[in-house]
Amino acid sequence: xxxxxxxxxxLFALLVAACGGGTATQPAAGENPAPTGENPTPTLExxxxxxxxxxxxxxxxxxxxxxxxxxxESYTMFDFVYSTLTTQxxxxxxxxxxxxxxxxxxxxxxxxxxxRQGIKWHNGEDLTxxxxxxxxxxxxxxxxxxxxxxxYITGFVEARAVDASTVEIKLEYPISNxxxxxxxxxIVYPPDFESFATxxxxxxxxxxxxxxxGPFKITTLDKDQRIIILETNADYFxxxxxxxxxxxxxxxxxxxxxxxxxxxxxxxxxxVPDSAFAAVQTFENVETISRQGLSLTELIINSAPAxxxxxxxxxxxxxxxxxxxAIASAINKQDLVDVVLQGNGKPGVNIIPPVMGGxxxxxxxxxxxxxxxxxxxxxxxxxxxxxxxxxxxAKGEVRLELRLQYPSDSSTYPRxxxxxxxxxxxxxxxxTPEAVDPDSLVVATNPNADYDLVxxxxxxxxxxxxxxxxxxxxQYVEGGWSDSGYSNSEYDxxxxxxxxxxxxxxRQKIVxxxxxxxxxxxxxxxxxxxxxxxxxxxxxxxxxxxxxxxxASFQSLMQVEPVK
Amino acid sequence: MQESWLLxxxxxxxxxxxxRHNRMGLMGAFLVLTAILLAIFAPLVTTTSPNEIIRDxxxxxxxxxxxxxxGPLGTDDAGHDVWAQLAFxxxxxxxxxxxxxxxxxxxxxxxxxxxxxxxxxxDNLIMRITDVLLVIPDLPLMLVLVAAIRQLNLQISPLTVLxxxxxxxxxxxxxxxxxxxxxxxxxxQFVARARAIxxxxxxxxxxxxxxxxMPLIVANTVLILSTAILIESGLAFLGLGDPTQPxxxxxxxxxxxxxxxxxxxxxxxxxxxxxxxxxSLGCVLLGNVLEEMLNPRxxxxxxxxxxxxxxxxxxxxxHAQHLG
Numbered sequence: 001x002x003x004x005x006x007x008x009x010x011l012f013a014l015l016v017a018a019c020g021g022g023t024a025t026q027p028a029a030g031e032n033p034a035p036t037g038e039n040p041t042p043t044l045e046x047x048x049x050x051x052x053x054x055x056x057x058x059x060x061x062x063x064x065x066x067x068x069x070x071x072x073e074s075y076t077m078f079d080f081v082y083s084t085l086t087t088q089x090x091x092x093x094x095x096x097x098x099x100x101x102x103x104x105x106x107x108x109x110x111x112x113x114x115x116r117q118g119i120k121w122h123n124g125e126d127l128t129x130x131x132x133x134x135x136x137x138x139x140x141x142x143x144x145x146x147x148x149x150x151x152y153i154t155g156f157v158e159a160r161a162v163d164a165s166t167v168e169i170k171l172e173y174p175i176s177n178x179x180x181x182x183x184x185x186x187i188v189y190p191p192d193f194e195s196f197a198t199x200x201x202x203x204x205x206x207x208x209x210x211x212x213x214g215p216f217k218i219t220t221l222d223k224d225q226r227i228i229i230l231e232t233n234a235d236y237f238x239x240x241x242x243x244x245x246x247x248x249x250x251x252x253x254x255x256x257x258x259x260x261x262x263x264x265x266x267x268x269x270x271x272v273p274d275s276a277f278a279a280v281q282t283f284e285n286v287e288t289i290s291r292q293g294l295s296l297t298e299l300i301i302n303s304a305p306a307x308x309x310x311x312x313x314x315x316x317x318x319x320x321x322x323x324x325x326a327i328a329s330a331i332n333k334q335d336l337v338d339v340v341l342q343g344n345g346k347p348g349v350n351i352i353p354p355v356m357g358g359x360x361x362x363x364x365x366x367x368x369x370x371x372x373x374x375x376x377x378x379x380x381x382x383x384x385x386x387x388x389x390x391x392x393x394a395k396g397e398v399r400l401e402l403r404l405q406y407p408s409d410s411s412t413y414p415r416x417x418x419x420x421x422x423x424x425x426x427x428x429x430x431x432t433p434e435a436v437d438p439d440s441l442v443v444a445t446n447p448n449a450d451y452d453l454v455x456x457x458x459x460x461x462x463x464x465x466x467x468x469x470x471x472x473x474x475q476y477v478e479g480g481w482s483d484s485g486y487s488n489s490e491y492d493x494x495x496x497x498x499x500x501x502x503x504x505x506x507r508q509k510i511v512x513x514x515x516x517x518x519x520x521x522x523x524x525x526x527x528x529x530x531x532x533x534x535x536x537x538x539x540x541x542x543x544x545x546x547x548x549x550x551x552a553s554f555q556s557l558m559q560v561e562p563v564k
Numbered sequence: 565m566q567e568s569w570l571l572x573x574x575x576x577x578x579x580x581x582x583x584r585h586n587r588m589g590l591m592g593a594f595l596v597l598t599a600i601l602l603a604i605f606a607p608l609v610t611t612t613s614p615n616e617i618i619r620d621x622x623x624x625x626x627x628x629x630x631x632x633x634x635g636p637l638g639t640d641d642a643g644h645d646v647w648a649q650l651a652f653x654x655x656x657x658x659x660x661x662x663x664x665x666x667x668x669x670x671x672x673x674x675x676x677x678x679x680x681x682x683x684x685x686x687d688n689l690i691m692r693i694t695d696v697l698l699v700i701p702d703l704p705l706m707l708v709l710v711a712a713i714r715q716l717n718l719q720i721s722p723l724t725v726l727x728x729x730x731x732x733x734x735x736x737x738x739x740x741x742x743x744x745x746x747x748x749x750x751x752x753q754f755v756a757r758a759r760a761i762x763x764x765x766x767x768x769x770x771x772x773x774x775x776x777x778m779p780l781i782v783a784n785t786v787l788i789l790s791t792a793i794l795i796e797s798g799l800a801f802l803g804l805g806d807p808t809q810p811x812x813x814x815x816x817x818x819x820x821x822x823x824x825x826x827x828x829x830x831x832x833x834x835x836x837x838x839x840x841x842x843x844s845l846g847c848v849l850l851g852n853v854l855e856e857m858l859n860p861r862x863x864x865x866x867x868x869x870x871x872x873x874x875x876x877x878x879x880x881x882x883h884a885q886h887l888g
Contacts, residue, residue: 254823254826255820255823255825255826258823258826259826273822273823273826275641275821275822275823275826275827276823276826276827278628278827279823279826279827279828280826335617335625338624338625338627339617339625339627339641339642339643340642342627343624401719408803411821411822412821414803414807414817414818414821415641415642415807415818415821415822417807418615418642418807418808419617419642421807421808422615422808425808432721432722432806433806433807433808434714434722435803435804440715
């Protein structure tokens with residue numbers, strides 16, 4: 001009897017402990033006293049309790065300094081906190097944001113931006129044209145410091161505040177995608193960024209309490225709890241959002257994220273894992289959205305030129321175009337979409353996703369290599385690769401044994417690697433899958449060129465320029481974007497041309513030609529375009545903006561309202 | 565030769581006579597044997613290969629299908645048959661576990677005998693290495709080693725790396741155990757006499773020491789097997805296995821990565837988990853019973869008289885263990 005009583009006590013104690021642990025993880029419960037009712041903000045007069053939107057995600061920004069940010073999570077926050085001269089609207093067109101009007105001179109060398117009236121920083125000061133010009137000039141003059149902006153300001157000469165509300169940007173040559181470029185130049189509060197003497201000092205600045213001009217301001221950023229609390233900016237020039245607070249909460253594990261959505265701990269997430277999407281669709285009071293987006297997943301084939309320093313370390317067979325073709329024909333992309341993405345995506349062909357610019361930039365003339373293992377075997381047989389006793393093909397000394405690596409932070413790529421390795425084994429190619437720490441993989445691909453095959457992905461910009469730049473040879477330097485090491489002078493020239501052709505149709509021709517070159521040489525085998533998978537609690541919030549910008553875009557959160 | 569064979573047969577018969585009355589031992593043997601049989605006859609008890617994608621009527625991969633919608637255990641996130649994965653996974657898990665266990669046993673016994681028998685600086689050296697390895701936590705050390713070895717791009721398969729790392733790091737407890745036994749045995753009179761009539765070291769170790777510590781080694785090996793299988797599963801769960809060859813650990817790894825829990829796909833994560841419990845429980849039961857039977861000193865309490873220990877039978881031994 002005594003023993004059982006003890007056991008009951010123990011069980012009770014455990015239960016209490018478990019419940020305690022459960023509530024502690026909820027950010028609003030005690031971490032942040034602001035929403036509990038003592039806060040005398042004007043919003044409280046309207047409604048008794050502030051309206052809080054809880055967003056769940058799987059990452060956390062490493063910095064909020066636009067000069068040196070590489071994680072998507074940082075850019076999500078920039079969009080809330082900062083403003084840019086232009087932005088994309090839900091239809092995919094560029095419109096002014098800070099700029100009310102914008103115009104370009106006859107020769108295409110001078111852009112004039114007329115700013116809106118009454119734009120204020122989060123601290124109440126006025127945002128001036130001088131400050132905007134200071135930003136652009138800082139990006140131009142200190143490219144070693146403002147690294148992440150440097151791709152967007154090539155060809156810029158200088159910026160000038162013409163009068164109190166007008167900024168002028170002078171260019172070296174006409175630029176075809178100016179609206180897109182300035183839409184990534186976040187205008188920061190100059191006093192925060194003026195004092196740094198060296199590029200390193202600038203980059204080390206984490207800027208975790210940023211002053212911006214965007215629709216939300218960050219009031220709390222807790223790196224240990226991994227919680228970000230954003231307050232609505234009541235003075236925002238585009239109007240006031242209908243919610244009072246947005247709380248971003250990081251989950252370590254996607255199952256925990258999914259469960260939080262199921263029980264209503266979070267109201268929204270735009271990172272539903274592919275493998276859980278079908279399950280989320282069955283949840284009560286949860287609306288799901290599966291939308292073609294701008295992300296792509298590819299198989300990178302080591303294409304670094306032989307004279308690259310350091311010399312490429314790879315299986316020499318990969319230099320043979322027939323081997324690349326055989327590998328391409330042995331990958332069943334439809335199966336990858338059906339199994340890995342659970343149907344939420346499209347088989348990949350080009351480096352430009354099909355939805356970019358409404359399909360305008362995607363070369364639809366290219367017919368993908370069909371999945372055919374017999375054909376793959378035949379191609380290798382003809383190219384002189386003979387099957388050995390162990391089933392692995394070889395030509396002389398060169399055995400078709402390849403490393404198949406992928407970043408270890410992905411939960412999708414191990415399955416992709418497993419499936420590709422199985423298909424390749426059927427054409428006599430032995431691929432050994434291996435998870436590698438992402439930082440090591442960056443160095444292995446560029447500049448070390450020490451890999452055979454790598455599975456990785458990109459999130460494309462809305463303009464083709466960025467994805468095309470990834471394949472230029474000038475990006476294959478330490479810190480550059482290229483990972484395949486692809487080097488083709490014809491391609492490089494076409495890349496420069498498409499930047500300067502103002503006529504959209506002319507530019508499209510060049511962009512299509514570039515995709516043909518990439519399809520022919522196969523530095524990448526594009527595996528699939530995964531959909532953006534989003535979900536929200538329809539019993540709590542409504543009026544999300546379902547557009548290619550995503551339901552977590554600032555445009556969407558500006559119009560979200562609670563269900564009455 | 566003939567004589568020793570007969571002796572061995574008689575010993576074996578005696579052993580079996582005691583063993584078959586020991587319910588825990590039989591249970592352990594049953595658990596381990598069924599797993600081994602499953603591994604051996606995997607192609608006979610399954611209808612599909614573990615890496616084949618099961619398709620629905622439209623030719624699309626049939627993912628997360630519950631049991632009996634497809635096969636006895638349904639399909640996983642990639643449309644693979646879970647039963648086939650489990651059966652073929654037994655091959656990898658048991659092979660890695662057994663090979664690693666045997667390597668650990670061999671290295672541990674060898675070093676233990678050397679340290680215990682020769683003593684001096686050799687003993688000191690081996691025991692200090694053992695101390696260092698015992699102090700460093702196993703799993704993190706193995707993680708680092710597996711990752712580091714793979715970085716070297718040696719042409720060895722991921723499974724071989726796993727076997728070697730587990731085997732070459734997990735011998736420490738065996739070495740300590742064997743050493744302490746050898747230390748007591750080498751002081752016995754028969755060893756001293758053998759030495760006095762001029763027997764060499766190798767002769768003494770082979771003919772006088774090894775037979776004495778063999779029971780200990782056998783029992784310890786079975787126990788190490790369960791640890792090796794658990795560690796293999798742990799490393800594979802952390803993504804260090806070979807994803808193209810299913811093992812129980814890689815199955816769990818995929819179940820975790822691919823949201824089996826959110827999909828309520830219990831048929832995906834429970835079977836490999838239970839299979840690991842099945843085999844390691846079997847090894848532990850078997851190992852404990854073997855240790856007890858082969859090493860009679862363990863059966864009694866240390867305060868009880870020697871006389872009782874001599875008389876003890878198998879049934880009593882089992883009984884004693886229940887109480888203790």
